Amino acid sequence: MNYPLQQLIQMGAVPAVSFPLDSRYYHYSTQQYTSPDGTVITYLTRRFVPKPGAPNYATVAQHTVKRGDRLDLIAARYLGDPLMFWLLCDANGAIVPNDLVAVPGAVLNITTPQGVPGTGTGA
Structure with a gap:
């Protein structure tokens, strides 16, 4: 059917x-x-999540998590697009996105595919 x-x-x-x-x-x-x-x-088709630090990604910044941080806002700040939060998940090995902002003081790697610059607007 x-x-x-x-x-x-x-x-x-x-x-x-x-x-x-x-x-x-x-x-x-x-x-x-x-x-x-x-x-x-x-x-x-199946999407395989790359290993954190994969050579096809370039680190553009690091972000120290503060209480109340939201992943979409972090993506907007560093990458210029809140919908790119999934790049932060890939870069930091997160399957559950909110795990990345659950612990204040945690450091997130901000990456983009190599050759695609982020906005780099601060830490």
């Missing part, structure tokens, strides 16, 4: 998934699986 949204995608009535440039899934595509009963299931 096909679900209505999947039927619309297959007919071209609804565009395939397209993620914005600041999404962690920007370079990822969708795949389709047909189950034994004929149901077509569309899914997002």
Whole structure:
């Protein structure tokens, strides 16, 4: 059985998934699986989280967590876009984003993919 949204995608009535440039899934595509009963299931390809300090990321700053810090605001301050908070998660090995700001005094690495500068607006 096909679900209505999947039927619309297959007919071209609804565009395939397209993620914005600041999404962690920007370079990822969708795949389709047909189950034994004929149901077509569309899914997002798997994203592997890079190891902290991976060579394809450049450290642009460090931030010492203060009480009340929010990851989106830290991303906006250093990277110029609050939606890039996921880069901070990748850089610091966080699966649960709020873990990064849970302990005042913790130091976060602020990174960008090499060749993409951050705003570098302070610590």
